[in-house]
Amino acid sequence: MRVAVSGAGGRLGRALVEALGDAPFTGPFGPIAWRRPDYDLDDPSAAARVVARDRPDVVVHAAAWADVDACALDPRLAMRRNAEAAGEMARACAGAGADLVLVSTNEVFPGDADPAIGYGPGDPTGPPNPYGASKLAGEEAARAAYAAAGGLGADVRHGPLAADGEPASLPAGRVTGPQLAIARTAWLFGVVGEDFPSRILVAALRARADGGELALVADETGTPSFVADVAEAIVELLGAGVFAGTHHLVNGGPVTRAAWGRETLELAGVHVPTRDVAQASFARASRPPRAAVLRPTPLPSGEPMRDHALAMADYSPRLRRWLASIEEAGR
Ligand SMILES: NC(=O)c1ccc[n+]([C@@H]2O[C@H](COP(=O)([O-])OP(=O)(O)OC[C@H]3O[C@@H](n4cnc5c(N)ncnc54)[C@H](OP(=O)(O)O)[C@@H]3O)[C@@H](O)[C@H]2O)c1
Incomplete structure (x- = not known):
C-alpha cells in the first residue's frame, strides 16, 4: 500500500514517517514523505500535483499551520493553510480514489467539557479561536469532498467499546469507495x-x-498526547483496512x-x-x-491508547x- 504523509518534517509528521516505515503494509520503501517546498500549504495546486505524481493509496495529511497564536493574528492565512489546503487535498485524494486521514484538533470544540467526560466525536463543535475555526473548516471541506465523490465518510466503529457506548460493529463486506478519516488529537508532546x-x-x-x-x-x-503513540494509532487504523469516520486519538489521563x-x-x-x-x-x-478534552475513541485492537x-x-x-x-x- 502506497502511503504518503504531508507535513513529513513536522512533529507528528516525523513520528508518522518512522512508524509507517516499520509497518508491513508500506513495503520495503516505506511511506512517501511530502515536505516543503515539494508540498506547500500556500500553493493551491500542490495537492493535485503530488497526488497525481506519486499515486498514493492513502494520504495522512499532517501538514497544517499549527501555531495557534499566529493563526489568531492572521485568520485569513489560517483558513488558507488549514481549511482550503485540506479541501484541495481531500478533492485530489477522493478524485483519485485514494483514502485520506486528515489530522485535526481538540480546538474544534468550545472547551466547556466536563474533563471527566470530555467530547465525543459527534458532540457539537464550536471553535474558540481562529486556529480551531480553520481546522473545523478543513474537516468540513474534506467531508464535502468525500461525500461528492461517493466515498465512505460515515463512522465505522472499531473494537468492543464504541466511544458513545453504542454497540461496536464493523461494516459488512468490503469497503468499496475511498475512505475519509478525521483523526483529532491534542496537546502533542x-x-x-x-x-x-x-x-x-x-x-x-x-x-x-x-x-x-x-x-x-x-x-x-x-489530554497530553505522545506523538509516537498518535502515529502508532494511525498506523493501526490503516492496518485494519476500514477507518472511515471521526477518531479521537489521545493518550489517557x-x-x-x-x-x-x-x-x-x-x-x-x-x-x-x-x-x-x-x-x-x-x-x-x-x-x-x-x-477541550477529547474522549478517546477505541482503536481496532479494542485497546485504548495508554x-x-x-x-x-x-x-x-x-x-x-x-x-x-x-x-x-x-x-
Ligand atoms: N501540536 C499540537 O499540539 C497539535 C494538537 C492538536 C492537533 N494538531 C494537529 O496535528 C497536525 C500536526 O501538527 P504538528 O504539531 O506536527 O505541526 P508542525 O510540527 O508545525 O508541522 C506542520 C507541518 O506542516 C508543514 N507545512 C507545509 N506547508 C506549510 C506552510 N505553508 N506553513 C506552515 N507549515 C507548512 C510544515 O512542513 P515543513 O516541515 O516541511 O516546513 C510542517 O512540517 C496538524 O494537523 C495540527 O493541526 C497538533
Missing part, C-alpha cells in the same frame, strides 16, 4: 525543544536562576497545564518553587479552550538528556 514539557523546563531553569517562582496555568485542562508542568519537573528532576495562575495572566493572541503518564515516563530520558545539553551550553 515528544519532540525535545518543540513541546510543552521542553518549554516548561526552559522556564523552570530561568525561574531558578532568577530565584523566582515558576507560574503554571491551572485553569486549562487537556486529562490534566491541567499546571499538573502536567509539575509532572515534567518531577520526571526531569528539576526543583523550583511553582505558583498556580489563571491562563488570563499570560497575554496571548489566541484564547485557548478551558477544557495513559499519558506512561508515555511521559518513556519520554523523560530524552528530555533529561536535552536538559543536560542546554544546561551545559549555558555554562
